[in-house]
Amino acid sequence: xxxxxxxxxxxxxxxxxxxxxxxxxxxxxxxxxxxxxxxxxxxxxxxxxxxxxxxxxxxxxxxxxxxxxxxxxxxxxxxxxxxxxxxxxxxxxxxxxxxxxxxxxxxxxxxxxxxxxxxxxxxxxxxxxxxxxxxxxxxxxxxxxxxxxxxxxxxxxxxxxxxxxxxxxxxxxxxxxxx
Amino acid sequence: xxxxxxxxxxxxxxxxxxxxxxxxxxxxxxxxxxxxxxxxxxxxxxxxxxxxxxxxxxxxxxxxxxxxxxxxxxxxxxxxxxxxxxxxxxxxxxxxxxxxxxx
Numbered sequence: 001x002x003x004x005x006x007x008x009x010x011x012x013x014x015x016x017x018x019x020x021x022x023x024x025x026x027x028x029x030x031x032x033x034x035x036x037x038x039x040x041x042x043x044x045x046x047x048x049x050x051x052x053x054x055x056x057x058x059x060x061x062x063x064x065x066x067x068x069x070x071x072x073x074x075x076x077x078x079x080x081x082x083x084x085x086x087x088x089x090x091x092x093x094x095x096x097x098x099x100x101x102x103x104x105x106x107x108x109x110x111x112x113x114x115x116x117x118x119x120x121x122x123x124x125x126x127x128x129x130x131x132x133x134x135x136x137x138x139x140x141x142x143x144x145x146x147x148x149x150x151x152x153x154x155x156x157x158x159x160x161x162x163x164x165x166x167x168x169x170x171x172x173x174x175x176x177x178x179x
Numbered sequence: 180x181x182x183x184x185x186x187x188x189x190x191x192x193x194x195x196x197x198x199x200x201x202x203x204x205x206x207x208x209x210x211x212x213x214x215x216x217x218x219x220x221x222x223x224x225x226x227x228x229x230x231x232x233x234x235x236x237x238x239x240x241x242x243x244x245x246x247x248x249x250x251x252x253x254x255x256x257x258x259x260x261x262x263x264x265x266x267x268x269x270x271x272x273x274x275x276x277x278x279x280x281x282x
Contacts, residue, residue: 045218
C-alpha cells in the first residue's frame with residue numbers, strides 16, 4: 001500500500017491528535033472498501049479532518065492565532081527594516097527603524113506572552129499613536145502626508161492584530177466551555 | 180457529554196439518513212455516498228455526534244470474507260429524538276405555517 005492515497009492518509013494519522021485514534025482506525029478500514037478512483041479524495045478528506053481536529057481545540061486555536069500574529073508582526077518588522085536599509089525612506093529612516101523595532105517588539109511580546117501579549121502590545125501601540133496624533137493637532141509639529149498615512153496605517157494594522165488576538169481568545173474560551 | 184446545539188445543514192442531512200433506518204448500523208463510506216458529504220466533514224460530524232451521546236458506534240465484522248471489521252454507526256435514543264426535533268425545526272423554518280401547526 002504505497003499509493004498516493006495511502007501516503008496522504010498516513011500524513012493524516014501523523015497530524016491528527018491521539019485522542020481521535022479510533023476515528024482514524026475507522027477511516028483506515030473504510031479506505032479498504034473504497035473503489036481505487038475515489039480513494040485519494042477520501043484520504044484527502046481524512047487529512048482535512050485531521051487538521052480540523054488538530055487546530056479546532058482551545059490550545060490549537062490559541063497556537064494558530066499566536067503563530068499567525070507573530071509571523072505577521074515579524075514580517076512587518078523585517079519589511080520595514082529592509083526597505084529602510086535599502087534607502088527607501090530618506091530622512092525618515094530613523095523613524096522607520098523605530099517602527100521596525102516596534103513591530104519586532106510586538107512579535108516578541110506575542111511569542112512570549114501569547115494573545116494576551118499581543119492585546120497589550122496593540123492597545124499600547126494604539127494609545128501611543130493617539131498621543132502622537134493629539135500632539136500634531138495641538139500644534140507640536142506639522143507631519144508630512146507620508147507620516148500621516150503611516151499613522152492611519154498603524155491604526156489599521158494594530159486594530160487588525162487586536163481583533164485577531166481577541167477573536168482567538170474568545171474562540172478558545174468558547175471551545176473550552178463547549179467541551 | 181456536550182449539550183447538542185442546533186445542527187448544521189450537513190448534520191441534519193446525516194441525521195435524516197440515520198433516522199430513515201434507526202436500527203440499522205451504517206458505515207462511513209456508504210454514509211458519504213448517500214449524503215454526498217465528503218470524509219473531511221463526515222468524520223468530524225460523526226465524532227461530534229458521538230461526543231454528544233447522539234450516536235453509538237461499534238466494530239462490526241465485514242460482510243466480505245477476508246476483510247477487516249468496519250466501524251459502524253447508528254443513533255442512540257437521544258439521537259433519534261434530536262434528529263426528530265431537528266427535522267421539525269427544518270420543516271418549521273421552510274414553512275412557518277406548517278411549523279406552527281406541528282408545534
